[in-house]
Amino acid sequence: MLKIGDFSKLSRISIRMLRHYDEIGLLVPKSTDSFTSYRYYSEEQLYIANRITELKNMGFSLATIGEILKNYDNPMALAEYLSVKRAEVKAESEEVNRRLLLLDTAIERLRKDDKAMNYNVTIKTLQERYVASIRQIIPSYEQEGILWEMMMRETAGLNMQVADPSYGMAIFHDEGYKESDVDVEIQMSVKGSYENTDHVVFKVVPAVEFASAIFKGSYEQLTSVHRAVAKWIRDNGYEFNGAMFCIYHVSPAETQNPNELVTEVCYPVRKK
Structure with missing residues (x-):
């Protein structure tokens, strides 16, 4: 039989930890002197102590190690x-x-x-959601408001409830930048169920993983933000995977002060 000090040296487990193992029932001494409370271990328990250390080094918790030890002689388990x-x-x-x-x-x-960190780029996932959507060819990007006015007008009598969180966004479906006749879709996350109108389509859109940067202020920053996000995507081993979109956290409908606008530029991506 080995005293706890000797067992500690041979097993290379501290006395404090051996006492803890005893308390949680992981490695209980072979016997304990009822008068002195000295703990005594058998030489065979060194094998168990080595198993515990080995499993700890693999990253298992003590609770899991206790379960493993019950089946340690079962190779499949x-x-x-x-x-x-x-x-x-x-x-x-x-x-x-x-x-x-x-x-x-x-x-x-x-x-x-x-100045490269002026726009912090992060990877996010937008979960599946139910939206009110309008997709149209409009004269230019600057006239996106046409679509929002159309949506508000056609849904005015539906008592439409905005989802929480609310995502108002514009998706730009053209492959590249266009001077005119641009293919734009707007979406508003809503809750409930509604019938389509003349131009508004209600639909479920799938989850999407995207790289994005949020900026505050006027849309004059858009070129710099687009450049920052695109460079981040290239440098971090991602590739584009769908139409770029913007989420309007504070939109022109909510403020006339361009310095108060908050916009998130988003690019769907996937790992290369």
Whole structure:
């Protein structure tokens, strides 16, 4: 039999931790002196102690280790635990690598341009939602208000309820920039169910992953914001995956002061 100090040295587990293992029933001493409360371990328990350390080093929690030890001599059960943990660690590793890439590209952008972080780009997912939508060819991008006025007019009698969160957005379906006759769709997230009108279509739109940057102020910044988002997409291993859109957090319908506008420029993306 080994005293706790000797067992600690041989197992390379601290006395404090051995006492904790005893308290939670993970590694209980072979015997405890009822008079002195000294703990004694058998040499065979060194094997269990080594298993615990090995599993801890793999990232298992003590609670999970306790479950594993019950089935440690069952190779199939053990393999299942290890496979699940491997998948978890792999996912964590991919997340760490993604963060490292974000840091590296941000550092590189700042080295090349000290104003590169004026527009912070992030990856987001817009969940599936029910929207009121109008898609039309309009004379120019600056005349998007035509569509919003049409939507308000045709839905005025529907008692339409805006969803929470509310997403008012414009999607630009043309492949590139056009001087005129632009293909624009506006969407407003709503709740409930409604019949289509002459121009308004109510539909469910799927979830979308996108890279975006939010800016405050006039639309004169749009070119710089587009450039920042597109460069971020290129530098971080993504590619474009759909029509670009803008989310209007504070729109011209809510303020006449261009300095108060809040707009999010969004590009659907996917990993290369």
